[in-house]
Amino acid sequence: xxxxxxxxxxxxxxxxxxxxxxxxxxxxxxxxxxxxxxxxxxxxxxxxxxxxxxxxxxxxxxxxxxxxxxxxxxxxxxxxxxxxxxxxxxxxxxxxxxxxxxxxxxxxxxxxxxxxxxxxxxxxxxxxxxxxxxxxxxxxxxxxxxxxxxxxxxxxxxxxxxxxxxxxxxxxxxxxxxxxxxxxxxxxxxxxxxxxxxxxxxxxxxxxxxxxxxxxxxxxxxxxxxxxxxxxxxxxxxxxxxxxxxxxxxxxxxxxxxxxxxxx
Amino acid sequence: xxxxxxxxxxxxxxxxxxxxxxxxxxxxxxxxxxxxxxxxxxxxxxxxxxxxxxxxxxxxxxxxxxxxxxxxxxxxxxxxxxxxxxxxxxxxxxxxxxxxxxxxxxxxxxxxxxxxxxxxxxxxxxxxxxxxxxxxxxxxxxxxxxxxxxxxxxxxxxxxxxxxxxxxxxxxxxxxxxxxxxxxxxxxxxxxxxxxxxxxxxxxxxxxxxxxxxxxxxxxxx
Numbered sequence: 001x002x003x004x005x006x007x008x009x010x011x012x013x014x015x016x017x018x019x020x021x022x023x024x025x026x027x028x029x030x031x032x033x034x035x036x037x038x039x040x041x042x043x044x045x046x047x048x049x050x051x052x053x054x055x056x057x058x059x060x061x062x063x064x065x066x067x068x069x070x071x072x073x074x075x076x077x078x079x080x081x082x083x084x085x086x087x088x089x090x091x092x093x094x095x096x097x098x099x100x101x102x103x104x105x106x107x108x109x110x111x112x113x114x115x116x117x118x119x120x121x122x123x124x125x126x127x128x129x130x131x132x133x134x135x136x137x138x139x140x141x142x143x144x145x146x147x148x149x150x151x152x153x154x155x156x157x158x159x160x161x162x163x164x165x166x167x168x169x170x171x172x173x174x175x176x177x178x179x180x181x182x183x184x185x186x187x188x189x190x191x192x193x194x195x196x197x198x199x200x201x202x203x204x205x206x207x208x209x210x211x212x213x214x215x216x217x218x219x220x221x222x223x224x225x226x227x228x229x230x231x232x233x234x235x236x237x238x239x240x241x242x243x244x245x246x247x248x249x250x251x252x253x254x255x256x257x258x259x260x261x262x263x264x
Numbered sequence: 265x266x267x268x269x270x271x272x273x274x275x276x277x278x279x280x281x282x283x284x285x286x287x288x289x290x291x292x293x294x295x296x297x298x299x300x301x302x303x304x305x306x307x308x309x310x311x312x313x314x315x316x317x318x319x320x321x322x323x324x325x326x327x328x329x330x331x332x333x334x335x336x337x338x339x340x341x342x343x344x345x346x347x348x349x350x351x352x353x354x355x356x357x358x359x360x361x362x363x364x365x366x367x368x369x370x371x372x373x374x375x376x377x378x379x380x381x382x383x384x385x386x387x388x389x390x391x392x393x394x395x396x397x398x399x400x401x402x403x404x405x406x407x408x409x410x411x412x413x414x415x416x417x418x419x420x421x422x423x424x425x426x427x428x429x430x431x432x433x434x435x436x437x438x439x440x441x442x443x444x445x446x447x448x449x450x451x452x453x454x455x456x457x458x459x460x461x462x463x464x465x466x467x468x469x470x471x472x473x474x475x476x477x478x479x480x481x482x483x484x485x486x
Contacts (some may be wrong), residue, residue, distance in 0.1 A: 003385065045384055075453055076451045096277060097277065122313050123312055123408040171380045
C-alpha cells in the first residue's frame with residue numbers, strides 16, 4: 001500500500017538553511033547537506049529545498065548544495081525557487097534533483113508547466129501553490145493564489161489554479177497556506193480538501209505544522225498524500241519518527257525505517 | 265572492480281544512480297553512445313518519462329541494437345523504471361514500440377487512486393532471488409510512474425515482486441541475467457542501495473550467465 005510521506009523542507013538562502021515566519025524574519029538553521037543526510041537517516045521519505053536566495057550568486061550555491069546532497073542522501077529531492085525555464089529545470093535535475101517545483105514562474109507563464117512536463121515528464125514537475133483566504137476566517141470565500149514568496153496577489157482562485165496546472169502537466173502539487181505558514185496553528189485542512197477533491201495527482205500539505213496531530217489532520221481531514229514541515233524538524237520540536245508514530249497510530253500506512261547496513 | 269555502464273539518453277537524474285552504484289562499490293561509466301558498452305561488465309538503463317521519446321533518443325544515439333545484442337548475449341542488465349518498461353514489446357503511453365525483450369506491454373495504472381504513483385510502496389517478493397538478498401519481504405521502495413509493465417502470460421514466470429496501487433503490477437522482474445525494477449533503488453534509501461549492491465555482486469560473480477532469450481516463451485525477440 002502506498003505510504004503517506006513525511007517531507008522535511010529546507011528553505012535555503014545563500015547556502016544556509018533558514019526558516020521564516022510568514023516568509024520574513026529569517027533565522028539561520030544550518031548546512032543543508034548535513035541536515036538532509038540527518039533527515040534521510042531519521043526516516044524522511046523525501047526532501048524539499050526551497051531556494052529563497054535574494055542574491056543572483058545564490059543560484060550556483062544552490063546547485064552545489066543539491067549536488068552535495070544527492071551524493072549523501074539516497075531519497076528523492078525536490079528543488080523549488082528560481083526555476084523559470086526548461087533550461088533552469090535541466091540544470092537542477094542535472095545537479096541531482098529528482099523533481100522541480102514551479103511557483104511564481106508557473107503563474108507568469110503557465111505554458112512553462114507543459115514545456116517542463118513534456119521535456120522531463122509530469123512526475124518531475126511539482127507546482128507549488130501559495131494560497132491565502134480571500135476573507136480571513138471564511139473558507140467559503142475561497143483562497144487566492146499568491147506569488148513571490150507570498151508577497152504578491154494574483155487574483156487566481158487556488159482551487160481553479162490547481163485544476164488548471166494539473167491539466168497543464170503538473171504531476172504533484174505542493175499546497176501552502178500562507179495564513180498558517182509559520183504560525184504553528186495547523187495546516188489549512190479545508191484548503192487541502194478543496195484541492196484534493198478536484199485533482200487526481202498527489203497533494204503535499206504545507207504551512208502551519210506544530211504538533212504530530214497537525215500532520216495527521218492534514219492527511220485524515222485534508223486528504224493530503226504527504227505532509228511537509230520545516231521549522232518543527234529543524235528546531236527539534238518534533239522528530240520524524242514521532243510523526244510517523246502518530247500517523248501509524250491513526251491507521252495511516254507509513255514506511256518503516258530499515259536498519260542501517262553493516263559498513264560496506 | 266566491477267564496471268557498470270549507465271546509459272545516458274537524457275531521461276532523468278543520473279547523478280543519483282551514478283552515486284548510488286559508486287557507493288556500493290561499482291566503477292561507473294556514463295555512456296551516451298555504443299562505444300562504452302564493450303568495456304562494461306554490467307549495463308544499467310535508468311530513466312523516467314515517456315517511452316516513445318526515450319526509444320527515439322536511444323535510436324538517435326545508436327544504442328537500440330547494442331542494448332538488444334547485450335541482452336541477447338545474456339549479459340547482466342538492470343532496467344530501472346522506464347529502463348524496465350522499455351524491455352517490453354510496446355507502451356500504451358504513446359503507442360511506442362519498445363525493445364521487445366519481454367513479452368508484454370507497459371500499461372497505464374487505470375485504477376490507481378492517485379496518478380502519478382509517487383511515493384514509497386511495498387515490493388512483495390513472489391519468489392526468492394539474489395537481487396533481493398538481505399531485503400525483507402514487502403520492503404518499501406520509492407516509485408514515480410504512471411505506467412507499468414504487464415507481462416504476457418508466457419512471461420509471468422519472470423515476475424520477482426508485485427506492488428499494489430489500484431492495480432497489482434510487476435514491480436521487479438528477472439530472467440537469466442536480465443533484471444528490471446519499476447521503483448528507483450537509487451532513491452530508496454538503504455534497501456535500494458542493498459538491491460544495487462546485490463546487482464553489482466551478481467555482475468561480479470558472473471552468476472548470471474544464462475541468456476534471457478533462451479527461456480522458451482518468455483522472450484519475443486532474439
